[in-house]
Amino acid sequence: MSTWAIGIDIGGTFTDVVALNYDGGALQSLKVLTTHGDPAEGVANGVKSLIEQCRIQPADVKRIVHATTLFTNALIERRGEATGLLTTQGFRDVVEIGNERKYDLYDLNIEAAPALVQRRWRAEISARMDAGGEELAPVDLDEVRRAVAPLVDEGVKSLAVCLLHAYVDPRHEVAVRDALRAVYPDLDITLSSEVAPVIREFERMSTTCANAYVKPLARRYLTALQQRLEALGLPTDVLMMLSNGGLCHVDEARRAPIELLESGPAAGAISASHYSLRDSLSNLLAFDMGGTTAKLCLVEDGNPAIAYGFEAARQKRFAEGSGLPIRITTVDLIEIGAGGGSIAHRDALGLLKVGPQSAGSEPGPACYGLGGKDATVTDANLVLGYLNPEYFAGGTMQIDVPLARQQLAATGEQVGRDVVGVAWGIHDIVAENMAGAARVHVAERGRDPRDFVLLCTGGGGPLHGYYVAQKVGVRKLVCPPAAGVASAYGLLVAAARTDRSRTVSVRPDTDSLQNLEQAFRDLESQVCQSLDSLEATFGPVRLARYADGRFVGQGFTLTVALPAGPYHGEGAASEAEVREILSAAFKEGYREKFGRTPPDVPVELMNLRVSGEAPPRQAPPNEVLEAGANAQPKAHRQVYFREYNDYADTPVYDRASLRAGFEAMGPLLVEDAGSTLVVGPRGRVTQSASGNLIVDILEQA
Incomplete structure (x- = not known):
């Protein structure tokens, strides 16, 4: 009997599903468009299609691991439930006062991230402790009920309880929760002493409110997910990827969904670390680019960098202090709005810009033919020849190249460029945006990017990695097996x-x-x-x-x-x-x-x-590629490269045909079902026995 594990990663554009046979079978994968109205539907459809394609018996599936960006998006888009706050007398406005720091001293129109809890839904009670945990005023349960009743009457579904100095002694918060549960059993309650038991009132209150804000959404989604998996005959005790790069049981995720905010990017960093260590590449920049965002994480000695807090929903992309402080343990990464669905537009100065707005999966890029009216990064990559319209997402989607050209032409008219010029401009701008973020991220940690290897994953990472590496100063690029679904695979190797x-x-x-x-x-x-x-x-x-x-x-x-x-x-x-x-x-x-x-x-x-x-007691098998003769290209097509300022007849290789020891000079493309590796004229690619494609970028002659 075979033993299978399934990994599921919901992104802003695609939902990736992978299945791994622990008895030596190859990794199987599938990409489906994310169904934003009901994300569990897209997951169920993807899982059902994959187990049918691979003829997997539901009884043989022993582990299902899941990562999602749903809760991060809910914070950014303000799609959480009506949330209330119960705090100590005099502290109801802490969530708006914050630290009284301006994140941009010279912006006269500066706007702080709006509070998640409206002021009319914040209530106060007189119970109070001092910094040493000594009770100054006891909890009056009648006062608690009187304070919360108007909030519930107005439709509050979730309540954050954040009392002064509860990190020292949680007795008051526990008493409040017990009293409210007896009266309002359907009210979701989050205690600061359970979610963020550390000093600093603003950060602790912000984290507690954020957890309360997404908790009902998380409960509904996870319940719907389990019901759909049960209908397929699959296990329902799902494991969830946390922001810290580890796994927890689904019940823990229901209790504190705030811990899952960066679960998708964390899985990508874990996958990058796993693949790099197979070729003894312990220091790397893990570059993951999907349909909506691009992420970069510093990995040293095989371990992703860890932080103990971050900011969600920033008003300005790189401005510290412009978002909601969240005090959780998380993989330390930088994220920008640059993905395959990022929209190209003309700014107020008449310059071409890309993102952070994204076409997502609904309607998606123009080339999807689903109603998208804007030129996107994916449209540009198609016109440049980097993507194969007949093999997009493994051939599961119909792609309309004329529609992509049409929208690129419309954007080109606005900025005075032809179709090719605007397509290359989009590709180059995305690379520069990511490289700029990478330079800042690495410099802030006192590191030199030239000492690192760029490992690229996601559907867009291998497409853009070659030019991003050059802009950052990196001379070695790695593209792991199944790079397009690397985050989903990372779920299966995580501890x-x-x-x-x-x-x-x-x-x-x-x-x-x-x-x-x-x-x-x-x-x-x-x-x-x-x-x-x-x-x-x-x-x-x-x-x-x-x-x-x-x-x-x-x-x-x-x-x-x-x-x-x-x-x-x-x-x-x-x-x-x-x-x-x-x-x-x-x-x-x-x-x-x-x-x-x-x-x-x-x-x-x-x-x-x-x-x-x-660590997992049963680890995936490390497959070793056999050596063999150099593979022959499966096709040639016209591909644009900056070094030529023109299209060049470029060989296209099928990744499945490559054997250990394969070596070739660029320009060339390597395709698989989830991504395409672009190797420019200065690149020399080698296939290692581990399955990694390693690209050395040579000095310009």
């Missing part, structure tokens, strides 16, 4: 992961190590408890300790890795040694970030963090 944190102010030089160790053990117990339900298929659990620290007197914190415990009791080093290694761990991380440390200033650890990771 289960849970992160927990809490605020505990500790000075390692003087404060109690016993209390510090107990706090870490409590967090580790929570992490292990969360992963217990997955013990049969994931394990053993590896725990890692981190802390947000600062030098006393500073207003910001820096997250650093700490040595493994224990810090007190049996098995611990001497007290002096523990104090020294804790302080040294923070100072080393601080020195790496800023170059030097201030003299004679004590260290203070503010937030403690524990990460638990459990």
